[in-house]
Amino acid sequence: MKIAVVVKTGAKKNEILKKGEQYEVRVKKRPIEGAANEAVAEVLSEYFKIPKSLIKIKSGHKSKRKIIEIYV
Numbered sequence: 001m002k003i004a005v006v007v008k009t010g011a012k013k014n015e016i017l018k019k020g021e022q023y024e025v026r027v028k029k030r031p032i033e034g035a036a037n038e039a040v041a042e043v044l045s046e047y048f049k050i051p052k053s054l055i056k057i058k059s060g061h062k063s064k065r066k067i068i069e070i071y072v
Contacts (some may be wrong), residue, residue, distance in 0.1 A: 001008060001069070001072060002058065002067055002068065002069050002070075003022075003023055003064070003067075003068050003070065004021065004022045004023070004065070004067060004068075005019075005022070005023045005024075005025050005040065005060075005066045005067070005068050006022060006023070006024050006025070006064055006066075007024075007025050007027065007036060007040055007064045008026045008027070008028075008035045008064070009030050009031050009064075010028070010029075010030055010047070010048075011026035011027055011028055011029055011037075012028070013014060013026070013028065014026065014027050014028055014042075014043045015038065015043070016043060016047045018060055018061045021048075023044075025040050025043055025044065027039035027040055027043060030049070031062075037046065037057060040068075041055045041057070042050075042064070043058065044068065044070070045067075046062060048070060048072075050061075050070065050072065054071045054072065055070055056068070056069045056071070057066060057069075
């Protein structure tokens, strides 16, 4: 399953808001050395109740807009 994600870094808390077919993922971490991408994977893993190893960023590694593939 592929999902479109918009990432907001530096948030007060980690959370996910679903807006139609797109997800807004808010993470506390800043985009330094991949910390925000790692946090996005952790938040999505909790949201979908799956291991983090099943979540891969397919595109947008250095962008706020990402395509995430979830292997279920």
